[in-house]
Amino acid sequence: MTLDVAISHRFDSFALDVAFTAGPGITALFGRSGAGKTSVINAVAGLLRPQGGRIALDNEVLCDGTRFVPPHKRGLGYVFQDARLFPHRNVAENLQFGAQFTHRPAKIDFDDVVDLLGLGTLLARQPATLSGGEKQRVALGRALLSQPRMLLMDEPLASLDGPRKQDILPYLERLRDGPLGVPILYVSHALDEVARLADTLVLLQDGQVRSQGPLFDVMADPAAVPLLGVREAGAVIEAEVMAHADDGLSTLQISSGTLELPGVQAAIGSRVRLRVLAQDVILSLDRPDGLSSVNVLPVKITGIHAGDGPGAAIALQAGSDRLLARITARAVREMRLDAGVHCYAILKATTVAPGNIGR
């Protein structure tokens, strides 16, 4: 199932002109507020009729110059930022709403959804009595039970506080990794969510797509640093959990060596995603000795992207993984760093995915 989007639309104050493709798995549409993310997802859902362009799901045109399939005939589930549960129906009735209209074979049934999202104790409750996280889980279940061909999610976690977010994220990972195989278009302005969930990343800025590709590629692209924000940018790599030590550190295996990290919850043998912030990576030409950090990897510089300011983004190859470092342009000059130079990266990594990666 592949979604092709190429649309343009002029609003009063800004113009939208985007083209991207969303394949299987989770495709994240990332950008700051006002970048046009919600307009794009609304156009896909049929809630906004773009003035120009075309949207197609596989070979079925959802809208172009002449055709416009109304939202109720698109077969796309939509999870809104503000749950939008029907206040006059209890949780079970909300969940069952979509079933009466769908003719697609059921990929997931009521009991599966209740199980998957942990809704068993909520079924008889009215939406007004639910917490924000519970509402979002019901909204997700309701969308799933309409047997959507694709799931659209517009900042489903944005209205939740930190702990509530952590409650929902595992459900989304289960959805991604489970047997259901529903592709998801996921709109977010939170890079930690995106890094944890997405397979494909589309970067949106001022109504235009600035970069798109597999998550690991885009996150490791030094040119994308200004788009992601210098403090937020950083590569995402996969690691396998090898051991948990008594002092709280865990050993993780990556392609170029091992890392010792605190706070890893995942079971031994499972694969996790690590997000290594570019500003947390230090470069050294010699193998450092006597450092407090034990995470030192031999790397090769593959590219340097100097920004407008005093900083520079350095693309690094570590085994089969790519990393990103952000250091000063002065350091680049003084250390004579250039593409092809071998050096050592000293890093502080933070885990982004306590759960399994599974694929």
Next chain:
Amino acid sequence: METDAAAWEALRLSLWVACWATVLAVPLALWVAWLLARCDFWGKSALNALVHLPLVLPPVVTGYLLLVVFGRSGPVGAVLERFGLGLAFHWTGAVLAAIIMGFPLMVRAMRLAIEAVDPKLENAAATLGAPPLAVFAQVTLPLITPGILAGAVMGFAKAMGEFGATITFVANIPGQTQTLPSAIWTALQIPGGESQAVFMVLMACAVALGAVVLSEALARRVARKIAGT
């Protein structure tokens, strides 16, 4: 007592007229309220003004206009008369007068209720596969039930109390067009008719109070269901 029988007859006729007026007007008022709340079309403000006209016109003027249009020689009345559906001096005319006079009140209450429903909920229903009619029936309609009830009670009360337009359009014929207000007015014209008038005034009060209490109870039930308590 014969006078009491006349009072009961007036009450029966009033209830009959008010019920018919309410039943006929609610769907129409709902449709117009929905048009005014959710649609943009050419002539919207003209429709809005037309709906509200009976609220600002003197009732006698409305009654006269009804007589001109729906009277035996009026453009519409003459046609209806040919099919044996004459409204003038007939209880059905009283129903028409009650509908016209209560219509603005009904539309107002229902329009406010529809505007209070977040269109985002209706959008959400559409993304779940619900065609527009199902969205209205399963999302909008249940949420505006209190507003519909309020509008219906307003319309019913207006129909029970309508006097000026009714007496102008269909006169004051006992058993045919003499509604409770007309009967009270008639009783007050007769020397010594005051006790009968008071009896009917109490009847009118009881009906009005009963309608308000009933609608409040129904609206509370709907609100409780939504609040989930």
